[in-house]
Amino acid sequence: MPLTPAASAIPLVPAGLERVAHHRRDSAWLDAAFQSDNVRILVMREGLPLVEGSAPPSTPQAIGDRLAPGRPLLWLGAQAAMLSPKATRLFLGETEKGSPVFALELPSSFSLDSSPIAGLGVFDDFRVAASAMDAFNGGAAATARCLFEWHRRHGFCSVCGARSKIVEAGWKRLCDDCSAEHFPRVDPVAIMLAVHGDKCLMGRGKTWRPGFWSCLAGFVEPGETIEQAAAREIFEEAGVRCSAPADYLFCQPWPFPNSLMIGLILQADDDKLTIDENELETARWFTRDEAKAMMAGQHPDAHAPMHFAIAHHVLKAWLDRG
Numbered sequence: 001m002p003l004t005p006a007a008s009a010i011p012l013v014p015a016g017l018e019r020v021a022h023h024r025r026d027s028a029w030l031d032a033a034f035q036s037d038n039v040r041i042l043v044m045r046e047g048l049p050l051v052e053g054s055a056p057p058s059t060p061q062a063i064g065d066r067l068a069p070g071r072p073l074l075w076l077g078a079q080a081a082m083l084s085p086k087a088t089r090l091f092l093g094e095t096e097k098g099s100p101v102f103a104l105e106l107p108s109s110f111s112l113d114s115s116p117i118a119g120l121g122v123f124d125d126f127r128v129a130a131s132a133m134d135a136f137n138g139g140a141a142a143t144a145r146c147l148f149e150w151h152r153r154h155g156f157c158s159v160c161g162a163r164s165k166i167v168e169a170g171w172k173r174l175c176d177d178c179s180a181e182h183f184p185r186v187d188p189v190a191i192m193l194a195v196h197g198d199k200c201l202m203g204r205g206k207t208w209r210p211g212f213w214s215c216l217a218g219f220v221e222p223g224e225t226i227e228q229a230a231a232r233e234i235f236e237e238a239g240v241r242c243s244a245p246a247d248y249l250f251c252q253p254w255p256f257p258n259s260l261m262i263g264l265i266l267q268a269d270d271d272k273l274t275i276d277e278n279e280l281e282t283a284r285w286f287t288r289d290e291a292k293a294m295m296a297g298q299h300p301d302a303h304a305p306m307h308f309a310i311a312h313h314v315l316k317a318w319l320d321r322g
């Protein structure tokens, strides 16, 4: 029996989308594909995906807020090119049936109400929409959001300071002044469950919804491995040493804005906590039965991470080990 789920079971992990990167430099092919009858175009504005329906979107206020039901992405065809001449175009790849897949980011000034698609869709909170996405939609939307966020934050060359431009269908930036090439960032984050006997360690951020708990997490720093980062973060945040090698589970692209969440389980040397209150509101050990109740929504005052977050699956992987 496998001890960890397949990567395809983790939300936002892409499936059914071939990147066909060899097309990225072929502007004639890209232009033809963008206007083809079978093109599929995902639309975003300021990181929010366009979803079906005209009802107003709901916006969570804090991490751990219960989410309204997500609505399906509203995929458009070639007519999406008419929406705005200022849109940023990204080539995501092809479906398994060979349909080209693009994403467009509309300018912040774009008004749905006065557009040709008024009444068909709304821009919804990414996490709300992601909660209903399958692997194809989630992978496409997360990839697009990561790239659009990177472009938004990296408009200038980090070598000489001149404005850089988008090339290769959205997968690179080029500085015309100094010729430096810039590639999209991926920031690795270790997200981990320290366990000790029949207990697991979870923490709370200061701004999270009351009662919401999750795995500890932190960015991997230069010069360390993922496993070392996981052990370091647990010690820094909760004062718990984990001397044994960390156990890698699976990872998840996380487009807030460019992270790769890397799930691990670590055996703690002991269960004494020394919490860094600059980093966490608090942390505590949960027994296996408590964690099961949290996952089932039956714990009286503690809530587990939601299904689309990798922390949910890290906790589930530990529970599944029995």
Ligand SMILES: [Zn+2]
Residues within 6 Å of the ligand: 157, 158, 159, 160, 161, 162, 175, 176, 177, 178, 179, 180
């Ligand atoms: Zn430059």
